[in-house]
């Protein structure tokens with residue numbers, strides 16, 4: 001049987017693509033939907049509510065606190081943020097879409113066929129939403145994934161109550177030099193995490209050191225890689241969305257809202273192909289143009305990431321204090337909010 005579209009990867013990006021397409025869709029993931037959690041799952045409240053409803057939300061935040069070695073700086077969030085339950089989020093999203101789901105490990109793409117460990121599946125329209133590994137695109141272009149452009153993060157969930165989101169930028173290596181640590185509350189517990197912009201082999205030790213400050217110890221740990229480099233959104237005749245296309249924002253490491261935004265854009269264009277308003281080639285080219293038009297924002301953040309990693313704690317503190325000055329903060333926020341895509345979708349702003 002030939003499908004209208006095959007989507008590999010059933011997390012944020014893959015589900016977002018599927019949510020915009022009506023037709024004969026095959027969604028493939030190596031795990032059951034909602035079981036491959038790697039993320040701290042903090043995202044704009046309006047987006048999470050729109051996609052999956054209030055039921056999946058743990059906690060909503062109006063404030064964030066930035067800790068540096070020298071100071072603590074409070075930020076009022078113009079837009080509410082929330083932490084949410086990954087499994088419930090994916091399950092709720094999945095219920096809204098009509099697809100055939102196959103649990104299989106995708107291996108390669110060859111002559112119009114997606115080859116998996118459970119057989120071969122055929123379609124002209126293929127989406128690679130397999131995360132940072134970009135499994136299908138990498139099967140066409142061996143060096144597609146640049147491993148020097150990957151960040152790495154881990155998390156542990158512990159008993160701890162707080163009402164704010166906390167970020168820790170300790171550049172003089174009190175905890176981590178080339179990244180940041182965080183505490184995101186989820187009800188009576190909190191997610192304690194640490195992320196490095198490079199490949200940091202001793203991240204678990206650094207997490208333990210960070211937890212020492214709270215008198216806590218590491219529980220079971222999860223996490224993984226996330227890219228900080230914008231990649232080609234089309235490889236051969238494959239659409240890429242989410243981490244597979246490097247859609248995770250550099251500096252902040254947020255990839256949920258962008259995966260959903262570009263996934264929805266991709267799904268809308270694929271629907272035009274199914275409806276024969278566009279040929280596959282026209283659709284691929286339209287998608288590429290839309291995605292690439294956002295590239296400059298990723299490049300700016302990537303430059304800020306490099307700067308941030310190289311300055312002293314004094315300047316990190318000054319930078320946050322400066323950003324918090326009312327006119328500067330308002331200017332930055334107005335700019336930020338005009339970019340609907342940074343909130344996962346223009347609809348997410350409604």
Ligand SMILES: Cc1cc2nc3c(=O)[nH]c(=O)nc-3n(C[C@H](O)[C@H](O)[C@H](O)COP(=O)(O)OP(=O)(O)OC[C@H]3O[C@@H](n4cnc5c(N)ncnc54)[C@H](O)[C@@H]3O)c2cc1C
Pocket residue numbers: 008009010011012013014028029030031036038039040041042043104105106107129130131132133135152153154155193222223224225226241242243244248253254255256257259
């Ligand atoms: C520790 C950590 C904390 C983070 N915290 C946040 C946060 O708070 N907020 C935020 O916005 N972002 C956060 N991120 C980034 C965010 O998790 C990713 O950017 C986001 O998950 C990307 O979504 P995606 O759908 O593109 O890929 P993924 O979520 O990685 O999903 C890829 C899917 O493809 C499937 N898959 C992979 N390989 C195969 C295969 N061979 N065959 C079949 N299926 C396959 C996987 O099972 C998975 O379901 C964090 C990342 C990490 C590592």
